[in-house]
Amino acid sequence: MAYSRLYFTAPFRTLPPPPSLPKSPRFPLLVPRTSHSLTHKTLAFSTGIRGASGSRRSCWRAMAEKGKGKVEVFDSEEDLSVSLGKYTADLADKFSKEKGSFTVVLSGGSLIKSLRKLVEPPYIDAVDWSTWHVFWVDERVVPKDHDDSNYKLAFDGFLSKVPVLPGKVYAINDALPAEGAADDYETCLKHLVKSDVISVSAATGFPKFDLILLGMGPDGHVASLFPGHPLVKENEKWVTFIKDSPKPPPERITFTFPVIKSSANIAFVVCGAGKAGPVHAALGNGQNSDPLPVQMVSPEGELVWFLDKDAASKL
Numbered sequence: 001m002a003y004s005r006l007y008f009t010a011p012f013r014t015l016p017p018p019p020s021l022p023k024s025p026r027f028p029l030l031v032p033r034t035s036h037s038l039t040h041k042t043l044a045f046s047t048g049i050r051g052a053s054g055s056r057r058s059c060w061r062a063m064a065e066k067g068k069g070k071v072e073v074f075d076s077e078e079d080l081s082v083s084l085g086k087y088t089a090d091l092a093d094k095f096s097k098e099k100g101s102f103t104v105v106l107s108g109g110s111l112i113k114s115l116r117k118l119v120e121p122p123y124i125d126a127v128d129w130s131t132w133h134v135f136w137v138d139e140r141v142v143p144k145d146h147d148d149s150n151y152k153l154a155f156d157g158f159l160s161k162v163p164v165l166p167g168k169v170y171a172i173n174d175a176l177p178a179e180g181a182a183d184d185y186e187t188c189l190k191h192l193v194k195s196d197v198i199s200v201s202a203a204t205g206f207p208k209f210d211l212i213l214l215g216m217g218p219d220g221h222v223a224s225l226f227p228g229h230p231l232v233k234e235n236e237k238w239v240t241f242i243k244d245s246p247k248p249p250p251e252r253i254t255f256t257f258p259v260i261k262s263s264a265n266i267a268f269v270v271c272g273a274g275k276a277g278p279v280h281a282a283l284g285n286g287q288n289s290d291p292l293p294v295q296m297v298s299p300e301g302e303l304v305w306f307l308d309k310d311a312a313s314k315l
């Protein structure tokens with residue numbers, strides 16, 4: 001299938017901007033326990049997260065503060081990918097049954113490889129792919145067949161292997177410069193909100209996706225929201241652009257924090273020792289006055305962390 005057949009741009013009308021975002025609530029700690037033995041005992045006592053359990057798949061679980069989410073730590077990325085496949089397929093099934101559609105937002109980077117179980121049995125056959133609407137939380141401003149394209153990464157590793165409907169795959173318009181591409185994507189989202197494909201958060205007025213699958217860089221960036229960059233404070237736009245990304249390529253578009261935080265579900269998927277520092281910053285006890293982007297994801301809905309043991313090694 002040609003790349004150009006899979007992206008969606010339309011002459012959308014521009015709607016008024018949403019109201020600004022109120023602070024999200026925080027809830028008390030929840031402490032579940034099971035009878036299984038701990039796989040990584042040290043984790044249970046060195047982190048601010050209370051409660052832990054093991055499982056046959058060598059998964060260590062904990063429930064952190066509501067704002068920090070549920071944490072699952074796996075012995076290997078292979079185990080993580082099995083659990084992530086089931087989690088994603090279960091949510092797709094739930095939302096598809098409830099409302100006939102599933103709006104899922106992808107990141108680029110290593111996340112796509114971790115979705116590989118979805119293109120294998122049982123999910124390849126069992127999932128109702130026709131209900132899926134696929135978006136990107138960020139995209140590099142490059143042609144869609146460029147090696148830096150998050151779209152190309154997802155297409156090659158995931159979307160070309162499942163029968164998602166091409167008209168429901170919403171890629172960047174790569175004919176536009178960064179600012180225009182961000183505006184175009186935001187207009188696309190507004191059109192889909194108006195046509196009830198995407199829900200709206202009653203609390204924030206921002207679009208509410210069913211699931212955002214988030215990666216994280218070793219510097220603690222999420223989407224294309226980088227530490228210390230003014231874009232992390234954007235609270236009106238839905239989609240914005242960056243021309244000075246510290247990680248190449250420099251020009252990108254990205255969802256803003258209010259949109260990310262309004263999601264019904266967020267899964268953080270993080271592997272590797274090189275990311276253990278920001279994971280600890282986000283999930284450990286420490287406070288810092290200038291939080292990393294990864295620390296700013298306190299969602300309205302459910303947050304689950306899928307960590308391999310190396311990414312969790314400082315907890």
Ligand SMILES: O=C1O[C@H](COP(=O)(O)O)[C@@H](O)[C@H](O)[C@H]1O
Pocket residue numbers: 107108109110111138139140150214215216217218221222223224247
């Ligand atoms: O540049 C990006 O980096 C992050 C993290 O990527 P990873 O390869 O370290 O997992 C990714 O989530 C984002 O979508 C991408 O544009």
